[in-house]
Amino acid sequence: MQDGTLSILLVEDNALDAELSLEYLRNAGLTFKAERTETREAYQAAIRAECPDLILADYSLPNFDGLTALSIALQECPGTPFIFVSGVMGEEVAADSLKQGATDFVLKQRLGRLVPAVTRALSEASERRDRKQAEDALRQSEERLRLALSTARLGVWELDLSNYHLECSSTCKSNFGLSPEAEFAYNDAWAAILPEDREQVRVRFEQAIAAKSNFQAEYRIRWPDGGIHWALANARVIEGVGDEPVRMSGVTLDITGRKQAEEDLRRQTRELKAANADLAQFAYAASHDLQEPLRTVSIFSKLLAKKYKGRLDTEADEFLEYLESAAQHMSALLRDLLTYTRVPADERAFEWIDLNAVLHRTLYLSRTVVEETMAVITHDQLPCVFGNDAQFGLVFQNLISNALKYRNSRRPEVHVGVQRDQENWVITVKDNGIGFDQAYAEQIFGLFKRLHKGEYSGTGLGLAITKRIVESHGGRIWATSQPGVGSSFCFTIPVAPEDSKPAPEGR
Numbered sequence: 001m002q003d004g005t006l007s008i009l010l011v012e013d014n015a016l017d018a019e020l021s022l023e024y025l026r027n028a029g030l031t032f033k034a035e036r037t038e039t040r041e042a043y044q045a046a047i048r049a050e051c052p053d054l055i056l057a058d059y060s061l062p063n064f065d066g067l068t069a070l071s072i073a074l075q076e077c078p079g080t081p082f083i084f085v086s087g088v089m090g091e092e093v094a095a096d097s098l099k100q101g102a103t104d105f106v107l108k109q110r111l112g113r114l115v116p117a118v119t120r121a122l123s124e125a126s127e128r129r130d131r132k133q134a135e136d137a138l139r140q141s142e143e144r145l146r147l148a149l150s151t152a153r154l155g156v157w158e159l160d161l162s163n164y165h166l167e168c169s170s171t172c173k174s175n176f177g178l179s180p181e182a183e184f185a186y187n188d189a190w191a192a193i194l195p196e197d198r199e200q201v202r203v204r205f206e207q208a209i210a211a212k213s214n215f216q217a218e219y220r221i222r223w224p225d226g227g228i229h230w231a232l233a234n235a236r237v238i239e240g241v242g243d244e245p246v247r248m249s250g251v252t253l254d255i256t257g258r259k260q261a262e263e264d265l266r267r268q269t270r271e272l273k274a275a276n277a278d279l280a281q282f283a284y285a286a287s288h289d290l291q292e293p294l295r296t297v298s299i300f301s302k303l304l305a306k307k308y309k310g311r312l313d314t315e316a317d318e319f320l321e322y323l324e325s326a327a328q329h330m331s332a333l334l335r336d337l338l339t340y341t342r343v344p345a346d347e348r349a350f351e352w353i354d355l356n357a358v359l360h361r362t363l364y365l366s367r368t369v370v371e372e373t374m375a376v377i378t379h380d381q382l383p384c385v386f387g388n389d390a391q392f393g394l395v396f397q398n399l400i401s402n403a404l405k406y407r408n409s410r411r412p413e414v415h416v417g418v419q420r421d422q423e424n425w426v427i428t429v430k431d432n433g434i435g436f437d438q439a440y441a442e443q444i445f446g447l448f449k450r451l452h453k454g455e456y457s458g459t460g461l462g463l464a465i466t467k468r469i470v471e472s473h474g475g476r477i478w479a480t481s482q483p484g485v486g487s488s489f490c491f492t493i494p495v496a497p498e499d500s501k502p503a504p505e506g507r
Contacts, residue, residue, distance in 0.1 A: 006032035006122075009046055011057035011069045012085075013038045021056060021085055021114060028115040040064045044072060051077035053125075054118060059086035059093070059105075067100065074101045079129060081121035085114065155252040157235075159186065161209065161245055175231060175254045177223030192221040194228070201233075212237045212245050218255065230259040298324060352496070353389045355382035355427070359416060362396040366404075373404050379416035383425050386496040391469045396429075398462040399489050403431035408484070424475065424492040432486040441479050466491075 008025075012018040018036050025032065035052075037043040038061065046052075055073055059066040066084055073082050084097055084105040094105045103124075104117045155172025159165070166189065170180035176192050178184055193201055197219040208215035215235040220228055235250025301323040309317050359379055363370065370377065377400070385392075396416075403414045410432055417428045436444070445467040470477045470491045481487035 004031055006030060006054060007050065007052040008032050008034040008054045008056065009043075009052040010034060010036040011038075011043055011055065011061070011064070011066065012036055013058065013061050017058070017085075017087075017108060018056075020108075021111060024111050024114050025118060028119075030115075030118075038064070040068065040072075043069055044076075047072065047076050051080055053080065054122065055080055055082045056085050057082065059084050059089050059097075067097065070097065070100060070102055079125060079132075081118075081125045083114075083117055083121060085111075157250055157252065159235075159248045159250075161237075161247050172252050175229075175252050176221060177225060177227070177229070192223075194220045194222060196220075208235070208237055209245050209248070212239060212243070215248065215250065229254055229256045231255065350386045350388065352384055353387055353392065354384050355392065358389060358392050359396050362393050362400065366397065366400060369401070369404055373407060373412050375404055375407075375412035375414060377414045377416075380418045382416070382418055382427070383420075383493075384496075385425065385493045387473050387493065388469075391473075395466050395469050395491070398466045399429040402462060402489075403429060403433055403487070406433045406436075406487075407431075408434050420495065424494055426490055426492050428488055428490045430486065430488040435481040435483045435485050435487050437483060438481060441481065444479065445477065 008022070010018045010021070012021075015036065018034075022032075022034055032054075035046055037046055040063070043064070047055075055069070055077075057066045057069045066086070070082055073080060081103040082101070083103050084094075085108060086105065087108045089097075089105055089107060097105060103121045106113045106117050155175045156169040157172045158167045160167075164186045166184065166186040168184050173180060173182055173184050176184065176189070190198065190202075201217045201219050204217045205215055207213075213236075215237070216233065218230065218232050221231050222228055232253045232255045233250060235248045237245045238247045238249055240246035301320060305317075305320045305324065309320065356379075359382060363377060369375075400414060400416075404412050413432045415428075415430050417430065419426045419428075445463050467477050470493075474494045475492040477489065477491035479487060479489045
């Protein structure tokens with residue numbers, strides 16, 4: 001049926017009889033399109049081209065009969081109503097046609113019955129069609145559910161709380177190490193749970209029944225082969241008449257793999273923390289111990305320079321300068337390396353800090369270089385965040401000192417801006433310096449990565465330290481730049497929850 005228009009196929013050799021039947025349907029207000037056939041070949045061609053919404057057929061035709069037409073319709077279009085409209089049709093013949101699958105029969109001398117017969121047939125066909133669609137949808141849904149349960153290895157079970165009779169699916173049994181044919185009762189389930197876990201499971205089970213709430217528990221079970229497996233059970237209590245709990249319906253899942261993965265992760269985390277602690281201790285000891293011989297080298301190089309500078313040749317004076325410069329660079333490198341190893345933030349040391357105050361302190365400590373370069377430094381009103389005060393000071397110090405170091409002939413201009421997205425503050429330090437090729441935007445945050453070796457002083461650790469600080473606070477950092485125009489370094493800081501803000505003074 002399209003746009004409310006019925007498709008009717010007539011099997012009738014008398015055109016006037018066919019038109020009379022259709023006239024009754026028109027007078028009843030039905031909208032339709034009709035096709036009349038007389039031969040078997042024409043009928044088969046029409047019905048195979050498109051299943052009609054209704055078939056009206058004479059019982060007997062010169063070279064064709066209605067029962068054959070009925071048989072073809074049941075095979076080709078089993079859901080289509082088939083009504084005999086015949087001039088002569090005895091009760092026995094009519095009863096036989098109904099047994100063979102006809103929807104109804106109407107005598108031509110009583111066409112007044114045609115409209116009610118057609119209306120009823122179409123209504124019943126519509127109900128059958130809707131019911132079939134619902135059944136197909138339900139069957140598909142059940143099949144998808146079975147597939148999902150099988151793929152996820154979810155075992156379905158149901159417990160009758162009146163007699164504690166347990167119905168358990170084959171997957172449920174397999175989660176207890178049993179075959180699908182094995183007997184598995186309520187007491188068997190409890191016996192499989194390890195004694196150390198049984199009491200806490202029982203308490204949750206009884207609480208769920210008493211409160212008519214959901215039941216959930218993780219516990220270990222012993223399989224018949226002696227192996228220990230972890231299981232997760234989820235269930236809900238079903239209430240009956242009088243709001244009394246009558247049964248519990250739930251699922252079980254073997255979570256042994258997940259538990260092993262969690263334990264492996266915990267073990268690896270412990271090992272990683274221990275390794276990091278050892279590495280930090282080593283870095284501290286190494287940098288501390290190496291500073292002493294470096295100081296000795298620096299002191300004696302200065303003494304040599306003081307005593308012999310100008311008394312030896314020019315090359316010797318240069319060698320002494322190289323020695324002092326190398327000692328100073330190595331000392332700065334060790335200090336930065338030690339800072340890098342100490343960066344990972346301990347959340348217990350986090351506090352509510354005002355980034356405006358942190359920036360002002362940083363600018364005060366950097367006032368000498370700011371005055372020497374005649375830099376103009378501006379900033380937006382910055383937020384308050386949770387973090388480590390000293391480390392954020394180091395972030396601003398590294399980014400601003402870089403902006404002033406890599407300046408060009410223009411007067412340095414640096415702006416610290418802020419925006420907020422849904423979950424983070426985005427802080428931007430923008431300058432008008434020499435910039436760099438965007439292809440190196442990731443490389444510059446690596447350890448000892450410097451784009452201008454020999455041209456500018458530094459250890460190559462400043463941006464690596466900055467990146468480590470930002471990431472240890474749950475943020476990320478990136479850079480955009482254009483040679484000759486300037487650079488922008490952006491980093492995010494998670495927005496702290498409102499309930500963690502300190503109360504105003506005086507409250």
